[in-house]
Amino acid sequence: MGQSLRRMNRNQSPNGVNKYKRLKRNFPLSNLKETFPDLSELPPEIGLAVLSNLNATDLCLAACVNEFWQELANDQLLWQGLCRATWGCVSAYEQDRTDEPGFSWKGLYLQLDEASLSFSADAQLGLDYLFRHNLVDNNPLAIAQFIHTTNTLHHWQVRKFLQKRSDVLEELVGLDNYANHFLPNALRTFFSHVETPNERGPYLQTLIEMFAKKFISCNKDCKLTVETISVLCYSLILLSVDLTSPKVKNKMSKREFIRNLRQATQIDDEFSGHLYDNIYLVGHIAPQKW
Template sequence: MVSFLCWRELLRGQEARSPAIVIPSYWSTDTDSVCSQMGQGLWRVARNQQLQHQGYSGQGYLTREHGRRFATNSISNTSHRKQAQGGIDIYHLLKTRKSKEQEGFINLEMLPPELSFTILSYLNATDLCLASCVWQDLANDELLWQGLCKSTWGHCSIYNKNPPLGFSFRRLYMQLDEGSLTFNANPEEGVNYFMSKGILDDSPREIAKFIFCTRTLNWKKLRLYLDERRDVLDDLVTLHNFRNQFLPNALREFFRHIHAPEERGEYLETLITKFSHRFCACNPDLMRELGLSPDAVYVLCYSLILLSIDLTSPHVKNKMSKREFIRNTRRAAQNISEDFVGHLYDNIYLIGHVAA
């Protein structure tokens, strides 16, 4: 009877917690059947509670766990695909790099000679010397070094002579480079070096041609040399062709080859005088049409130089106007037309200094 009461209290407690539990109405028959039925009922209650608990929490856990695993698998698959894709890219890169390393540089000796020489002709002297370590026969070809010599030093007396025995344009390039460096340090010694090597003849005309076709000479040293060698300067001026050129543009070209001195003096007057005569000699029809003479061109050149300084100098605040330039220029040269002088002003105003 004690056990029956205990079972009864237990079932009531379970009923209070779970409304789904139903206590059978035949539990009060005899003790053995009641105990047997209550045992089965208790087992069912416990089992139902366990299933309900698993259905509530376990199912949610399984659902969350399943979602987490699905998300993890998705991320893992995505990461795996990215890694696989990146691995493929790296593989191709490594494969391409390996193939390039195996192939190495293009062998110019396997190409047609015309194509190989065209490729090497884009190299300077330093790079061509380095290329000769790999392609000795191609990089040491005389045609390549002849092109380098003539592209840097356009005129040399030795170009028009029969080359002596054992002559090499590569050696000539080294001598020309050495002579240019010597000239930039001491012009007289540089010219003597060229003559001692047979590169230049001892002639003002040949020296003037060499200077006119060379761009590696220091313009300050060249100005000092031409100031001392007026015979070379005369021949150098005659090498310019100013035909059909506008006066300011012709003056710019002249001072691009023969640099003007920094200060006004006898050398500047000499340069302008020689330019004026050469410009008139190159444009006789224009001089007759405009009524200009070498003296008038001389005046115009000085006016252009002064106007260039006035318009480009930051120290001059009140710039000369076009009307002032026309008035001042026509006072010095009355035969010059007003329109022509106005065009001169426009050229300096738009393009800039004539002796910069």
């Protein structure tokens, strides 16, 4: 500390005013209030624009500052934006509940948040809450849309639920559009909504077959069969584990991957090479989310 002060004294200007004093003179503390005004000093639309950058927790804390902040923080537009950003598709949005007496988007947010927490503890418990409060319609498509458009649900509970509800799984797979998508990228999108099982089994086989059918329906000119797409998907998953796992010391080479696919499928070596490059450069095809 003393060395820093001596160094500052040696660097003083001929007038005896060092750099710190010049900054203090040019930016007096009295200007701080003008630099960082209170929201009450701003037009309401600007105050709302500032608060729109907060999440739900911070917005509730902002409402505790004073009455003016409370009025802004409870604005319907702010909470409507939070609802739609957190849960993209909910049946309650289409039920025109805004005309109901006492309706508030903040209240709807809190209900959806409670439902998500309940779902993450027990999927059926969360669904019962959603149905009981008329938040989501009790049909496979509405349930699939709810799961597809939110990241608030625990992925393990989603996987456990989808294993039991094949009707919801089919609707969930149908919500994505893989037209003109490179196969590994489409598979990543698929696994971002449908959690991958920890081991190979009937459920993984069902997922791969559903994805293959959907991919072909979106890319009818790809000239590949469901069986070929399935083999490629399994190959990409195994390659992802091989290249990204620290436990695998001898990584599969590009030449080995191309040779293996040449024996299992009829695709050309150039396409196989592009598949390998994508995994090598982009990363795992289905990374775990927890």
